Amino acid sequence: MSRRSGSPVPAPLLVPAALAVAFLLLPLAGLLVRAPWSSLGEQLAAPGVGAALRLSLVSSTLATLVSLVLGVPMAWVLARARIRGRSLLRALVTVPLVLPPVVGGVALFLVFGRQGIVGSWLDDAFGVTIPFTTSAVVLAQTFVAMPFLVISVEGALRAADARFEDVAATLGADRWTTFRRVTLPMVAPGVAAGAVLCWARALGEFGATITFAGNFPGTTQTMPLAVYLALQRDPEAAVVLSLVLLGVSLATLLLLRDNWLGRAAS
Amino acid sequence: MSLTARVAVRRGSLALDVDIEVADGEVLAVLGPNGAGKSTLLRVLAGLLPADTGRVVVGGEVWDGEGALLPPHRRPLGMVFQDALLFPHLSVADNVAFGLRTRGAGRAAARAAAAGWLARVGLEGLGGRRPAELSGGQAQRAALARALVGDPALLLLDEPLSALDARTRLTVRAELRRHLAEFAGSTVLVTHDPVDAMALADRVVVIEEGRVVQAGTPAEISRRPRTDYVARLVGLSLLPGTGAGRSVRLDGGGEVTVAEEVAGAVFAAVRPESVALYLARPEGSPRNVWPLRLAGAVPHGTTVRCELEGAVPLVADVTAAAFAELGLVPGAQVWAAVKASEVAVYAR
Numbered sequence: 001m002s003r004r005s006g007s008p009v010p011a012p013l014l015v016p017a018a019l020a021v022a023f024l025l026l027p028l029a030g031l032l033v034r035a036p037w038s039s040l041g042e043q044l045a046a047p048g049v050g051a052a053l054r055l056s057l058v059s060s061t062l063a064t065l066v067s068l069v070l071g072v073p074m075a076w077v078l079a080r081a082r083i084r085g086r087s088l089l090r091a092l093v094t095v096p097l098v099l100p101p102v103v104g105g106v107a108l109f110l111v112f113g114r115q116g117i118v119g120s121w122l123d124d125a126f127g128v129t130i131p132f133t134t135s136a137v138v139l140a141q142t143f144v145a146m147p148f149l150v151i152s153v154e155g156a157l158r159a160a161d162a163r164f165e166d167v168a169a170t171l172g173a174d175r176w177t178t179f180r181r182v183t184l185p186m187v188a189p190g191v192a193a194g195a196v197l198c199w200a201r202a203l204g205e206f207g208a209t210i211t212f213a214g215n216f217p218g219t220t221q222t223m224p225l226a227v228y229l230a231l232q233r234d235p236e237a238a239v240v241l242s243l244v245l246l247g248v249s250l251a252t253l254l255l256l257r258d259n260w261l262g263r264a265a266s
Numbered sequence: 267m268s269l270t271a272r273v274a275v276r277r278g279s280l281a282l283d284v285d286i287e288v289a290d291g292e293v294l295a296v297l298g299p300n301g302a303g304k305s306t307l308l309r310v311l312a313g314l315l316p317a318d319t320g321r322v323v324v325g326g327e328v329w330d331g332e333g334a335l336l337p338p339h340r341r342p343l344g345m346v347f348q349d350a351l352l353f354p355h356l357s358v359a360d361n362v363a364f365g366l367r368t369r370g371a372g373r374a375a376a377r378a379a380a381a382g383w384l385a386r387v388g389l390e391g392l393g394g395r396r397p398a399e400l401s402g403g404q405a406q407r408a409a410l411a412r413a414l415v416g417d418p419a420l421l422l423l424d425e426p427l428s429a430l431d432a433r434t435r436l437t438v439r440a441e442l443r444r445h446l447a448e449f450a451g452s453t454v455l456v457t458h459d460p461v462d463a464m465a466l467a468d469r470v471v472v473i474e475e476g477r478v479v480q481a482g483t484p485a486e487i488s489r490r491p492r493t494d495y496v497a498r499l500v501g502l503s504l505l506p507g508t509g510a511g512r513s514v515r516l517d518g519g520g521e522v523t524v525a526e527e528v529a530g531a532v533f534a535a536v537r538p539e540s541v542a543l544y545l546a547r548p549e550g551s552p553r554n555v556w557p558l559r560l561a562g563a564v565p566h567g568t569t570v571r572c573e574l575e576g577a578v579p580l581v582a583d584v585t586a587a588a589f590a591e592l593g594l595v596p597g598a599q600v601w602a603a604v605k606a607s608e609v610a611v612y613a614r
Contacts, residue, residue, distance in 0.1 A: 161351075163347065163349075163351055164351060164353060166309075166312075166314050166338075166347075167345070167347065167351045167353070168339075168353075168364070168368075169312075169313075169314060169337075169338035169339050170312050170314070170338055170339075170341075170343060170344065170345040170413075170422075171339075171344075171364050171365035171368055171412065171416075172339050172340075172365050172368040172369040172416070173339055173364075173368040174337070174339045174368075177339075177368055178339075181364075181368075182353060185353075185355040185356075186353075186354065186355055188355075
């Protein structure tokens with residue numbers, strides 16, 4: 001199989017590579033083998049499954065929208081704005097990429113919790129409390145997933161030819177018009193790829209969610225939380241829920257792949 | 267709509283400081299080697315780069331200077347870049363209509379105007395295509411239409427032909443000449459190709475290292491170059507010296523006999539085709555004869571261009587047959603002869 005694409009694979013590389021493939025694929029195969037295919041429909045129809053799935057889809061979509069609205073402008077600032085300390089800013093805002101999500105959850109709690117800096121003000125001024133609500137789920141997912149979008153969009157902006165923005169300026173377009181009508185359409189594939197990555201990360205979010213939003217069926221229990229809980233009492237249900245998430249992930253991957261191919265072709 | 271500009275800007279090792287004036291309907295070519303500051307000048311005129319000090323006035327309106335700085339999108343100008351730079355996500359027609367839309371024209375009006383301009387530049391019916399589907403020449407024509415569609419006061423052309431292949435360049439240059447003749451505003455054309463400057467411009471300024479070293483009509487520039495760079499561009503050997511009677515003592519050490527009385531600091535200029543080469547010292551008529559050394563030779567059209575070193579550095583064009591007959595190799599000693607009447611001489 002390597003003959004077609006060029007050089008033969010040296011044995012010292014072949015063995016670990018094969019092991020890696022097996023290691024990554026075996027668990028997924030296990031999931032498929034152990035799935036209770038006969039009672040699948042029944043399991044999926046169980047109460048709670050639909051609610052968890054719906055909550056997951058809705059919250060990660062909302063988190064992606066929030067990330068788009070805030071993250072695309074931030075990516076623009078990181079890629080284009082002439083401001084001091086830009087690289088430091090980039091390092092800081094991408095911290096959630098490497099931060100253990102549970103730490104993110106604790107941090108969010110300290111800020112948006114009822115005793116937190118922002119949380120206490122929200123409570124006093126509007127009587128709004130965030131922790132352990134669906135809003136908290138969206139906030140936790142946004143915190144963890146937005147950096148994926150920012151990194152992706154910033155990369156696309158850096159790769160885009162900034163001279164087109166000069167052209168737009170000479171054609172009477174102010175900075176905002178240029179952004180809307182030239183910059184954004186040109187980096188659209190990068191934005192789409194970033195949004196899909198962001199959405200997938202939000203969908204899988206566990207640590208920050210359970211810490212900051214808790215685990216209440218119907219309001220904060222997303223699919224990953226439901227899987228974890230199901231594993232304690234009904235492993236078969238956990239397998240079914242996992243299958244659903246696996247399906248969604250594969251669909252995402254396909255979507256991304258098409259997107260990347262589309263960009264390569266253009 | 268005339269342009270008056272004095273621009274001083276320092277960028278890295280470049281210190282640009284130039285004055286230019288362009289009348290209505292006039293085309294000024296800014297000619298110079300890479301890194302001379304030509305594109306920087308255009309960017310300042312467009313407002314894409316702020317000048318350190320300076321003043322840009324177009325049609326009596328101050329674009330830059332006196333504390334005012336009009337941002338680029340508020341300047342009524344059109345600019346054509348070397349690589350066309352059509353927006354890849356828009357159709358060709360939408361590219362051309364872009365400037366009208368940003369300046370408030372309605373969709374239908376902008377479409378109609380764009381279609382009209384596409385027809386004018388010979389791209390009728392191609393408006394629905396994507397820029398990637400156009401050839402280089404077509405893309406550059408579309409870029410010209412996009413720059414001119416808004417009827418700008420100032421047209422800036424940044425090396426508009428240099429990305430095109432030789433054959434396309436010829437046709438696009440001829441078309442560009444026609445459009446420039448019809449254009450009522452001022453045009454500044456930046457190029458490093460003397461042919462573009464000679465073919466398209468009413469006047470030429472030559473910039474070297476951020477300074478104007480020569481200004482004049484294309485004919486003046488090509489007849490009487492004032493720097494080695496210009497002389498080489500127009501294919502002349504430039505020999506600075508001091509005139510005394512019918513002779514010019516060169517700064518480099520040699521001496522050139524000329525056909526008229528001269529005095530003071532002068533340039534003597536020799537065309538490559540008026541230099542004849544011999545293996546032995548030629549006898550007879552009163553002409554300039556110098557022993558020189560062949561430094562290099564390259565084919566140049568149907569002739570061979572020979573670079574000669576010595577007291578009087580010259581460039582000579584000889585036919586390929588003559589070159590072969592002489593059996594010249596780099597380093598060979600030759601005699602170069604030029605009639606006194608073939609030497610142009612003018613004050614420095």
